[in-house]
Amino acid sequence: MVSIKDVAKYANVSVATVSRVLNNKDTVSEGTEKIVKEAIEALNYRPNLVARTLYKKRSSMIGLILPDITNPFFPALARAIEDKALSYGFTVILCNADGNAKKEMDYIKSLEQKYIDGFIISTSQLEVENYDQFDFPVVALDRFIKNEIPTVMANNEEGAFKATKHLMEVNCKLIAHVRGPSGVGPADDREKGFLKAVKESTIKYTIVETDYDLYTAEKVAYQLLQNNPEIDGIFAGSDLIAAGVMRAANHVGLLIPHDLQIVGFDGIQLGKMLSPSLTTIEQPIYEMGAMAVELLYKQIEKLDLEKLHYKFSTKLIKGETTKNTRGFINE
Structure with missing residues (x-):
């Protein structure tokens, strides 16, 4: 050698x-x-990278902690992060926390011993006090942790407001919001946007909760539609939840969008592959991932941050699950 x-x-x-x-x-x-x-x-x-790491106390690696890699939204985020990180000379270590706080902390402690240069964290399982113990840079992505930690996320409340308004504009009379889990920041913010829209009108509405899981969402939506046959519009808390809603609608014999109109949230490729194609609120996923890496890089290199918190605007992408639409039109 x-x-x-x-x-x-x-x-x-x-x-x-x-x-x-x-x-x-x-x-x-x-x-x-x-x-x-x-x-x-x-x-x-x-x-000898091991020797260099020990000498410099740096590894040119960053950790990416995701809550559930089976949710298609997070691989899309990971792709953006990997691309941007490579341009800065960093390797990304992917950690799938499975919504488990102990597993997340084990990942952090293990990689800290290997002189990881920093973390991008897209989970909300740890207590805020845990982050005070960390001696490495952190960026929160798609989740807010605390004011002192740089944050990158979409304007979830604004996006949910747009989604609900669109369902009203296509003449839905009873709108259901099938939201994500309580306590998860983006899900809570999307409910706020939904409530803001419906309370500005006299439209009837209902809210049910599910996990970010296709089959759980399908079961919840099936029960919802069985018990409330008058529902003609659904704002789903994610595109994955929307896919579950579409499966449930098919099981109860509803035609989309004739009988039931649906809007999702995320703007992932899944929505375009569904039939009919999904009307959704698109997050700028790639730009969000790239910004998270940039903020982490600046912390690692001890460069000044212009600001700590970035909130990206969303846009409505019209598909075929709402009426009077042809193809995908950006608004």
Whole structure:
């Protein structure tokens, strides 16, 4: 195996000079740097990353903690984060917490021992006090943790308001909100937006709760539609929940959008693959993921943050689960 000493001998420089080149120090002339890099390439030298991590107390790795990787929204977020992180020279370690606080903390402690450079956290299982113990940068994504932690999220309340208003505009008379779990920030905010819209009118409405799970959402929606056959509009708390609602509607013999109109939330590819295609509220998922990485990178490099909290606007994407629509039109 080629060592750093072999590279120094080949380039006719000191080991210290090779080390400075590897660590991007400014004290090496352009000519010497070129010679060293040519030697590295000629010998196919690969630095000992473990040794460098121990020496620098940095790993060029960031942790991404997600609540449930089976929810298609989170892989879409992860893709954006990975792309942006690679551009900064970071490797992303994906941690699926499964909504389990102990599992989340175990991931954090384990990666902290490996000198992880920071975390992007998209869960809300830990107590706020837990974050005061962390000695590494953190960015909250799609969840608010506390004021001192940089946060990136969509304007969920605004998006839910748009979704509900759209159902009113297409003449729904009784609208149900099939929301996500209580205590989950985005789900709570979407209910607020829904309530704001319906309370500005005299329309009848109801709210039921489910998990962010296709089959659980299907069971909840089936019971809802069986017990309330007059419901003609549903705002689903996510596109995954909307898919469950569509399955339930099919089971009870309702035609979409003739008998029942549905709006989802997220704007993931799943919605376009459904038949009929889903009208939804689109979050700028890629931009949100990229911004989370940028905020984490600035903390790692001890750069100033222009602001701590970013809230992205949403837009209505019209599909075929609401009336008077053709294709996908941005609003």
